[in-house]
Amino acid sequence: xxxxxxxxxxxxxxxxxxxxxxxxxxxxxxxxxxxxxxxMRHLGIAYREMEDLGLLLPVLDVKVKYHKxxxxxxxxxxxxxxxxxxxxxxxxxxxxxxxxxxxFKENESQLMRERTGELLTxxxxxxxxxxxxxxxxxxNKTAPEVYEKIKQTLFND
Amino acid sequence: xxxxxxxxxxxxxxxxxxxxxxxxxxxxxxxxxxxxxxxMRHLGIAYREMEDLGLLLPVLDVKVKYHKxxxxxxxxxxxxxxxxxxxxxxxxxxxxxxxxxxxFKENESQLMRERTGELLTxxxxxxxxxxxxxxxxxxNKTAPEVYEKIKQTLFND
Amino acid sequence: xxxxxxxxxxxxxxxxxxxxxxxxxxxxxxxxxxxxxxxMRHLGIAYREMEDLGLLLPVLDVKVKYHKxxxxxxxxxxxxxxxxxxxxxxxxxxxxxxxxxxxFKENESQLMRERTGELLTxxxxxxxxxxxxxxxxxxNKTAPEVYEKIKQTLFND
Amino acid sequence: xxxxxxxxxxxxxxxxxxxxxxxxxxxxxxxxxxxxxxxMRHLGIAYREMEDLGLLLPVLDVKVKYHKxxxxxxxxxxxxxxxxxxxxxxxxxxxxxxxxxxxFKENESQLMRERTGELLTxxxxxxxxxxxxxxxxxxNKTAPEVYEKIKQTLFND
Numbered sequence: 090x091x092x093x094x095x096x097x098x099x100x101x102x103x104x105x106x107x108x109x110x111x112x113x114x115x116x117x118x119x120x121x122x123x124x125x126x127x128x129m130r131h132l133g134i135a136y137r138e139m140e141d142l143g144l145l146l147p148v149l150d151v152k153v154k155y156h157k158x159x160x161x162x163x164x165x166x167x168x169x170x171x172x173x174x175x176x177x178x179x180x181x182x183x184x185x186x187x188x189x190x191x192x193f194k195e196n197e198s199q200l201m202r203e204r205t206g207e208l209l210t211x212x213x214x215x216x217x218x219x220x221x222x223x224x225x226x227x228x229n230k231t232a233p234e235v236y237e238k239i240k241q242t243l244f245n246d
Numbered sequence: 247x248x249x250x251x252x253x254x255x256x257x258x259x260x261x262x263x264x265x266x267x268x269x270x271x272x273x274x275x276x277x278x279x280x281x282x283x284x285x286m287r288h289l290g291i292a293y294r295e296m297e298d299l300g301l302l303l304p305v306l307d308v309k310v311k312y313h314k315x316x317x318x319x320x321x322x323x324x325x326x327x328x329x330x331x332x333x334x335x336x337x338x339x340x341x342x343x344x345x346x347x348x349x350f351k352e353n354e355s356q357l358m359r360e361r362t363g364e365l366l367t368x369x370x371x372x373x374x375x376x377x378x379x380x381x382x383x384x385x386n387k388t389a390p391e392v393y394e395k396i397k398q399t400l401f402n403d
Numbered sequence: 404x405x406x407x408x409x410x411x412x413x414x415x416x417x418x419x420x421x422x423x424x425x426x427x428x429x430x431x432x433x434x435x436x437x438x439x440x441x442x443m444r445h446l447g448i449a450y451r452e453m454e455d456l457g458l459l460l461p462v463l464d465v466k467v468k469y470h471k472x473x474x475x476x477x478x479x480x481x482x483x484x485x486x487x488x489x490x491x492x493x494x495x496x497x498x499x500x501x502x503x504x505x506x507f508k509e510n511e512s513q514l515m516r517e518r519t520g521e522l523l524t525x526x527x528x529x530x531x532x533x534x535x536x537x538x539x540x541x542x543n544k545t546a547p548e549v550y551e552k553i554k555q556t557l558f559n560d
Numbered sequence: 561x562x563x564x565x566x567x568x569x570x571x572x573x574x575x576x577x578x579x580x581x582x583x584x585x586x587x588x589x590x591x592x593x594x595x596x597x598x599x600m601r602h603l604g605i606a607y608r609e610m611e612d613l614g615l616l617l618p619v620l621d622v623k624v625k626y627h628k629x630x631x632x633x634x635x636x637x638x639x640x641x642x643x644x645x646x647x648x649x650x651x652x653x654x655x656x657x658x659x660x661x662x663x664f665k666e667n668e669s670q671l672m673r674e675r676t677g678e679l680l681t682x683x684x685x686x687x688x689x690x691x692x693x694x695x696x697x698x699x700n701k702t703a704p705e706v707y708e709k710i711k712q713t714l715f716n717d
Contacts, residue, residue: 103440103450104272104433106265108318108611113261114619115593118586119418126417126476136417137476140579148585151624158618158694161265162440162451223629260597260607261590265454271462272432276575279429283574283633293574294633297422304472305428310465315537319597319608380472418586420579422632427575475579 093200093243094168094184095128098193101163111158117210118151121183124169125214128181131198132242134235142232145219146179153212159185164193168204171243176229176236178217185210250357250400251325251341252285255350258320268315274367275308278340281326282371285338288355289399291392299389302376303336310369316342321350325361328400333386333393335374342367407514407557408482408498409442412507415477425472431524432465435497438483439528442495445512446556448549456546459533460493467526473499478507482518485557490543490550492531499524564671564714565639565655566599569664572634582629588681589622592654595638596685599652602669603713605706613703616690617650624683630656635664639675642714647700647707649688656681 099120107113126136139146159165166188173180186206218226229236256277264270283293296303316322323345330337343363375383386393413434421427440450453460473479480502487494500520532540543550570591578584597607610617630636637659644651657677689697700707 102433102437103264104270104436107260108263108265108267109616109618110265111618114622115261115586115589118589119416122418122586123416135476145580147580147582147626147629149626151585151622151626153622155618155620155622162449259590259594261593266459266461268461271465272429272436275429275432276573279575280573292633302423304423304425304469306469308428308465308467308469312461312463312465315461319606417578418584421574422577422579422581424579429575 092170093202094170094204095124095131095198095200096204097124097127097167097169097198098188099123099165099167100193101159101161101165103161106161111160114153114155117153117155117185117212120165120167120185121151121169121181121212121214124167124183125181127198128169128171131200132238134238139232139235143221144226144228144231145221145223146216147219148214149217150215151212153210155210157207157209159187159209164188164190165209166192166204166206171239172213174239174244176218176227177225178215180213180215182213183211184208249327250359251327251361252281252288252355252357253361254281254284254324254326254355255345256280256322256324257350258316258318258322260318263318268317271310271312274310274312274342274369277322277324277342278308278326278338278369278371281324281340282338284355285326285328288357289395291395296389296392300378301383301385301388302378302380303373304376305371306374307372308369310367312367314364314366316344316366321345321347322366323349323361323363328396329370331396331401333375333384334382335372337370337372339370340368341365406484407516408484408518409438409445409512409514410518411438411441411481411483411512412502413437413479413481414507415473415475415479417475420475425474428467428469431467431469431499431526434479434481434499435483435495435526435528438481438497439495441512442483442485445514446552448552453546453549457535458540458542458545459535459537460530461533462528463531464529465526467524469524471521471523473501473523478502478504479523480506480518480520485553486527488553488558490532490541491539492529494527494529496527497525498522563641564673565641565675566595566602566669566671567675568595568598568638568640568669569659570594570636570638571664572630572632572636574632577632580629582631585624585626588624588626588656588683591636591638591656592622592640592652592683592685595640595654596652598669599640599642602671603709605709610703610706614692615697615699615702616692616694617687618690619685620688621686622683624681626681628678628680630658630680635659635661636680637663637675637677642710643684645710645715647689647698648696649686651684651686653684654682655679
């Protein structure tokens with residue numbers, strides 16, 4: 090199968106810049122978080138409801154490669170895909186790309202096969218499902234319908 | 247009585263700057279938070295323990311005046327004083343001042359009558375004691391020993 | 404004349420929450436910044452281009468009143484209006500209101516007379532035009548077309 | 561030779577927490593930044609002065625592993641070491657460890673062979689020297705005395 094990427098568009102805010110005149114590197118970690126949240130929402134899964142079910146999805150591992158800097162007021166697309174998926178762990182991959190004002194206006198959350206725009210950063214995060222006591226939880230047991238939804242939408246050939 | 251100010255020293259980090267080459271104005275709100283937390287700690291009151299007792303101290307009101315910008319790597323002193331104090335509400339006042347490297351090395355939390363350094367911002371925050379259900383709580387009932395400690399240390403003539 | 408408010412819609416991200424389970428109070432300062440930037444953009448004025456012209460618009464004064472907390476994943480509308488306007492200084496007023504998922508989907512920047520949703524915070528910021536040397540600048544001299552655009556769009560009866 | 565680690569102590573602030581009740585994972589990126597800045601300062605190199613010389617040190621690559629969460633008000637030690645060092649590129653490694661209140665009081669920047677405390681996160685960042693035009697710069701040409709200082713302090717057997 091061809092992997093599906095979710096596109097989330099955002100505008101670079103002043104607060105995200107630093108005195109080098111570019112987006113401070115820590116902000117991309119938050120953009121990745123927005124990316125995976127909005128991809129889940131697109132699949133009909135509100136992470137907020139997962140927490141209401143007693144499930145937490147903390148980050149175990151982050152990797153980021155910085156290719157080119159983003160600047161204030163840029164329009165960027167955060168592309169997110171689910172790279173690995175088991176009842177216990179998830180790995181998301183990300184690409185942040187600069188897009189034009191014209192592309193930005195069509196501000197819609199969508200799944201796509203192609204990504205466009207100049208590559209700024211790429212990265213990945215690894216997560217583990219935990220319960221409220223920070224003990225490992227199996228998604229297919231605690232929230233079987235969510236498990237099936239992710240499996241079928243993102244991993245069906 | 248002369249009012250006592252608590253001095254907390256901090257170093258300006260790169261992340262706090264923006265592309266104007268100065269500290270982004272939102273950071274001072276967090277510095278005020280550090281200032282009041284460290285003043286409480288100096289009095290022997292850990293805000294962490296207040297939360298363990300079921301007390302929250304959310305912010306009702308913030309005012310900040312920006313006089314001069316702070317820059318990357320500056321040494322600044324956050325001065326905090328308790329302006330108003332009742333069993334229900336507190337008002338803290340703050341001054342952020344630039345201090346020299348020499349003064350910064352004596353990095354000690356202390357109460358003092360005088361403030362030194364170039365004034366960068368001044369401000370105040372108003373807070374209310376709430377319980378875990380976000381209902382008003384009276385400090386002298388829920389944590390009488392804390393109430394007395396604050397009263398005696400900061401408001402004794 | 405009736406005052407016009409600009410509406411900017413945003414989603415509350417996880418990073419904005421704190422361990423009280425609500426949006427940390429410092430984030431509203433950044434939301435106000437997004438509000439005024441997007442209002443300017445709606446008028447055809449990119450703040451990025453103002454900086455390219457050599458104009459800075461630092462904050463002199465911030466006031467925020469916190470009425471109710473925003474929570475993770477809430478949809479909020481940041482309403483911004485220009486309260487005072489001279490060639491030298493500007494005062495913006497803001498309201499942050501919680502809106503429904505349904506209202507959020509119509510994610511469009513717009514000027515309106517009415518505001519809807521539950522009031523969470525209100526506030527204002529005062530700004531001054533400066534040149535790159537941090538000296539006062541008169542907007543009607545440095546960027547007369549911007550000055551006229553703001554005057555005519557927001558202050559015409 | 562045994563590698564030297566620099567220890568920088570910091571207190572976890574409320575703003576750094578999220579609604580899981582732990583430090584939000586993006587904050588460690590900023591702590592790493594503080595760690596490497598303070599290690600440089602300990603060697604007598606102010607990063608601020610590097611920028612005054614026209615040198616920038618942007619991040620090319622970040623990796624973080626999250627072992628255990630840090631909590632509000634924890635005392636943590638950020639340990640930093642220089643893993644690789646050439647005239648063009650640097651790789652820093654980091655460990656964030658929870659330390660006791662007692663250890664925190666001895667708040668001094670120091671180089672050490674041993675690290676203490678419970679391991680919370682580990683990570684690394686890769687950097688490249690650039691000039692103001694974002695072109696590669698060779699440290700031993702642009703700032704030879706800085707190059708020698710780093711080489712002799714951290715890499716002499």
